[in-house]
Amino acid sequence: xxxxxxxxxxxxxxxxxxxxxxxxxxxxxxxxxxxxxxxxxxxxxxxxxxxxxxxxxxxxxxxxxxxxxxxxxxxxxxxxxxxxxxxxxxxxxxxxxxxxxxxxxxxxxxxxxxxxxxxxxxxxxxxxxxxxxxxxxx
Amino acid sequence: xxxxxxxxxxxxxxxxxxxxxxxxxxxxxxxxxxxxxxxxxxxxxxxxxxxxxxxxxxxxxxxxxxxxxxxxxxxxxxxxxxxxxxxxxxxxxxxxxxxxxxxxxxxxxxxxxxxxx
Numbered sequence: 001x002x003x004x005x006x007x008x009x010x011x012x013x014x015x016x017x018x019x020x021x022x023x024x025x026x027x028x029x030x031x032x033x034x035x036x037x038x039x040x041x042x043x044x045x046x047x048x049x050x051x052x053x054x055x056x057x058x059x060x061x062x063x064x065x066x067x068x069x070x071x072x073x074x075x076x077x078x079x080x081x082x083x084x085x086x087x088x089x090x091x092x093x094x095x096x097x098x099x100x101x102x103x104x105x106x107x108x109x110x111x112x113x114x115x116x117x118x119x120x121x122x123x124x125x126x127x128x129x130x131x132x133x134x135x136x137x138x
Numbered sequence: 139x140x141x142x143x144x145x146x147x148x149x150x151x152x153x154x155x156x157x158x159x160x161x162x163x164x165x166x167x168x169x170x171x172x173x174x175x176x177x178x179x180x181x182x183x184x185x186x187x188x189x190x191x192x193x194x195x196x197x198x199x200x201x202x203x204x205x206x207x208x209x210x211x212x213x214x215x216x217x218x219x220x221x222x223x224x225x226x227x228x229x230x231x232x233x234x235x236x237x238x239x240x241x242x243x244x245x246x247x248x249x250x251x252x253x254x255x
Binding site: 025027028030032043044047048051056057058060061063064065066067080081083092093115116131133 | 190200201203204205207208229231232233234236237238240241242243244245246247248249253
């Protein structure tokens with residue numbers, strides 16, 4: 001069975017949810033699915049489908065990259081597990097911490113520095129870089 | 139003699155014609171080349187449809203360190219684009235970790251984590 005067949009339910013769900021720039025291709029026995037959605041719930045649902053097809057993500061035959069991070073110029077919610085989110089001077093954990101955003105705090109995304117880091121501003125006026133995975137479009 | 143001159147003129151004329159048409163062809167070819175490049179450019183723009191972007195190991199080592207930082211007990215190794223996760227994690231945190239790691243453009247993710255109840 002091909003990987004596109006194995007993950008058909010996931011691909012269909014992504015298509016049905018209107019994931020934009022949806023890109024599905026197979027290379028060296030790994031399926032790569034990329035796309036973006038402004039809705040964090042859509043991303044969570046796709047990951048639930050992935051978890052159902054491949055329990056605990058053990059097979060190592062899919063790289064699922066659904067970007068649900070907030071776009072530049074929009075508001076985002078800090079969705080850490082429970083802790084505060086470090087705001088850093090530059091894009092990297094080796095960069096100095098210049099402030100913190102609280103769990104569930106709403107902040108403004110100024111721009112995206114790269115795939116992993118966003119430049120943000122808090123309502124208190126603190127500006128710096130945070131790890132994009134912990135931001136969800138508000 | 140007169141015949142010869144006419145012959146020369148004819149030959150010259152034909153030559154000029156041939157050269158002219160060659161020139162024409164040459165410029166035509168250039169135009170065609172440009173026209174060929176245009177669709178090629180479109181193909182380049184469509185590349186994400188077929189090309190899988192895989193980050194270099196150096197870049198992955200940095201980004202994966204950032205990604206697992208908030209998951210104590212989780213370790214990650216990078217080799218030729220493949221990220222191997224080892225250590226322990228609770229099942230409720232696993233999807234969030236996998237989301238982070240999958241976003242780094244790895245070639246593959248080997249999840250060898252032990253799930254703690």
